Amino acid sequence: MKLKFFTAVAAISLLVAAEAASAAIVVTNAGFEDPVVSGYNLGPITGWSQVNPGNAVGVSGVWNPSAFGGTGLTAHSGSQAGFAGNAPDGSFIYQNVGALTAGNTYVLSVWVAQRLDYPLGSYEVALGTVSGSTFTAYASASAPIPAAGSWIQTGVTWTNSGNLTSDLYVILVGGIGASQAQTSFDDVSVSTTADADGNVPEPASMAIWGLGAVGCAVAGYRRRKLA
Numbered sequence: 001m002k003l004k005f006f007t008a009v010a011a012i013s014l015l016v017a018a019e020a021a022s023a024a025i026v027v028t029n030a031g032f033e034d035p036v037v038s039g040y041n042l043g044p045i046t047g048w049s050q051v052n053p054g055n056a057v058g059v060s061g062v063w064n065p066s067a068f069g070g071t072g073l074t075a076h077s078g079s080q081a082g083f084a085g086n087a088p089d090g091s092f093i094y095q096n097v098g099a100l101t102a103g104n105t106y107v108l109s110v111w112v113a114q115r116l117d118y119p120l121g122s123y124e125v126a127l128g129t130v131s132g133s134t135f136t137a138y139a140s141a142s143a144p145i146p147a148a149g150s151w152i153q154t155g156v157t158w159t160n161s162g163n164l165t166s167d168l169y170v171i172l173v174g175g176i177g178a179s180q181a182q183t184s185f186d187d188v189s190v191s192t193t194a195d196a197d198g199n200v201p202e203p204a205s206m207a208i209w210g211l212g213a214v215g216c217a218v219a220g221y222r223r224r225k226l227a
């Protein structure tokens, strides 16, 4: 009878686990295909805002690496990518992707490239918040650094354990530190994970989950003992 009890608890905990599902969050112009440019622009970038600290000239925008030529790059997808940089103190682009849900986990993925002819310096991709021309990162990544003339995928995972209800921003910072540094970005995606009901996991269900784990362990022990 004890084994039946543990089996039932294990089944319940599997149901709880199955409720967790990942949902995509819409990122506008995630591939930087809009507006269409023949070589590059210095903004605007549809769906994105630009901050260019310490530089009177806008140094972020979209570009068509193939049309521009001589940089060793093609777009990661489509024909265009975004870029930020050319400033010693880093310029960044950002987008508000909507209100946070308490307890949810958020995953950001971004493709990052370095030109052959411009050093990347360092970059930062982040989930966080923006106020005026400054941002606060909840989680950020500055690695790996792509080889000159190539793309790499990077990103961050962050859990809203502080139950914030403000809006969430994607923040892409290019060209930090080195003179004329520049970073290209493409194919930004954000997803979130919560219960299927959109509920924050309750301590009670987490306790059942934990009890289920104990049940599985006991059942496993019994199986091993029987073998």
Ligand SMILES: [Ca+2]
Residues within 6 Å of the ligand: 031, 032, 033, 075, 076, 077, 078, 079, 080, 081, 186, 187
């Ligand atoms: Ca693209």
